[in-house]
Amino acid sequence: MRVTQQDIARLASVSQATVSRVVAGDARVEDEIRERVLGVMKSHNYRPDVRARSLRQQRTHLVGLVMKRDARDLQGDPFFSMFVSEILDYLSNTPYHLCVDIASSAVSQTNVYDELLRTRRVDGLILVESEPRDNRATRLQADHFPFVLVGNPGEAKHLHSVDNDNVLAGAIATQHLIEQGYRKVGFIAGPSELTVSKDRVEGYCQTVSSAGLRPRIWYSDFGFDAARSVGLQALSSEDRPDSLVVLDDFMAMGVVDAARELRLAVPQSLGIVSFNDTHLCNLVPGGLTSVSLNIREVVRRACGTLLRIVEDRNEEPPSRVVVPCALKVRGSSLRTPEVALA
Amino acid sequence: MRVTQQDIARLASVSQATVSRVVAGDARVEDEIRERVLGVMKSHNYRPDVRARSLRQQRTHLVGLVMKRDARDLQGDPFFSMFVSEILDYLSNTPYHLCVDIASSAVSQTNVYDELLRTRRVDGLILVESEPRDNRATRLQADHFPFVLVGNPGEAKHLHSVDNDNVLAGAIATQHLIEQGYRKVGFIAGPSELTVSKDRVEGYCQTVSSAGLRPRIWYSDFGFDAARSVGLQALSSEDRPDSLVVLDDFMAMGVVDAARELRLAVPQSLGIVSFNDTHLCNLVPGGLTSVSLNIREVVRRACGTLLRIVEDRNEEPPSRVVVPCALKVRGSSLRTPEVALA
DNA sequence: TTGAATCAAGAATACGTATTCCTGAATATT
């Protein structure tokens, strides 16, 4: 049977209120009584009921993670693992727990919204969003619900967001290839409607333009196979690019495979730079140069902000954090390794 | 402000109890009144408070996922993504949500146990466990708490478990290599104390013995780099193996890289079979042969069982499910592709 | 037509906790 404060109170000959005070560590309770209560609690293995506590305090100590992504797509996606494990890592030092929900469709988006928030299951939300048209953020704002958007807030102003500087990331990757002596720098992007694609393409375009080069852009679906076939196509074109910036590591693996099939040596005949700097980068011989988005930092900032606005009932003024990215140079872009390492 | 059943009741000129009945879909409420209440609910955007409901019903509709694993290790681990996304997929058709906790140390193990269960944060638990010495299962049993163990229950008897047949998996992988004509079949295992290592090694040993071959076993830590260096070592030994069974896909990638460095052609000079059949298998040229553990099925059985025992307050007699595995043949083990494909 | 039976819906209660309010005693202040 479940042991409650009522039981402890009876056994320690005090009132339930006193037990509650002991649990809360209230200073205004006599040492002798505190000891007695603690003793009974310990010997009866008492633990407070988080459900009652949630109701009473209007706080569940749960935060939600919502991503709009097909469950299928998650399987090969290191981003998801990294994101979740970083969140868990952060929360492990707090009284909060994580409730994960993946919304794959518009319908389930709404469901998630209703289920998690309006029913008050979670105290706050981390919303990973890549489509600006999405109206979830707007709804959350309207309800004055504590949440942090991970991604580009676009026009939306009065909300908390944490984002990578994807424009800069695109620029850095491109600039690096140019500095390595590549002149026909192409870009293999993901679905064109995604902000992440747009932003990185923008950084890429700015940079090639500044260098007096011509932009060459291909759009691909996510995933190894899709990127591989787009890569084959791009590299088979006359006037083929001598280097490619690829939207993520996983897609880059596909491009590497395409290059292998076409017998294009990496990095001599084809330089490759991608994004995310996941473990995948170590799987190709020589390594894959990748722009680290510093997910750990993104998560830490997002969680920090979220917990703060949860605690203060969303009083903190909206903040917009941009986490810098850093190029992690490996073999796939080092045309002149000896020079570069010198 | 938060709108409650009390508010709805007032506005619809009924009692709060009636509102509750309407919410519950109780048939014994007059149509006219029901309509009126529903109307007010809709126009005021009412949603039940899951916290109050949890307290009243003694049920949170949350299930927990607990894995004992270092948060760091998760990053490159497709298993985690697959597992979580399959659970989410399953739960999306139920009223349950998922609370994820990763316990990295013995301390946090206890914390998780206390935090999630004894505080009644979750209704039930999926426990992914690979170390038999672990006493969490025992404690859960003692508390009569609904949980399903994913992994080998070992001696533990009266508990629900879902497991792969890892002994069989080890045997299948080994048998396949032998059938392909390999004779010096080695095994690169993970940490020797893990059940998953032990079981697969056992299947491996049985099979090589039956074939009159000598077992060659190396133990490695998890991860690409560790497996890579153990692979180098194994393949550098005099009388080196002509094929290797590797504990998981990720480690197998490391072994592939080791083979590449030693200029051993796969599959001609070195056959490789691994486990899990993740997306990584498609990243090596020709593909990586892998034993699919059918995680989807494991998860579905585990979730199904868990939800049943949660619903019936753990009355169902303990079940032990063993999910069969299946070999997914790809290039890394096909010494004779034409024959095999014929 | 009367008593029993059915039933819709309100009143009351419980879930377990945190907290406000209150009381009586002890200490401080003059």
Added chain:
DNA sequence: AATATTCAGGAATACGTATTCTTGATTCAA
């Protein structure tokens, strides 16, 4: 010594819902 102040801890209440108990009305059987 008398009044003011502090304070430990008990009593009562609220959080929002589900459910049992109760009641008044209606239906049914005789």
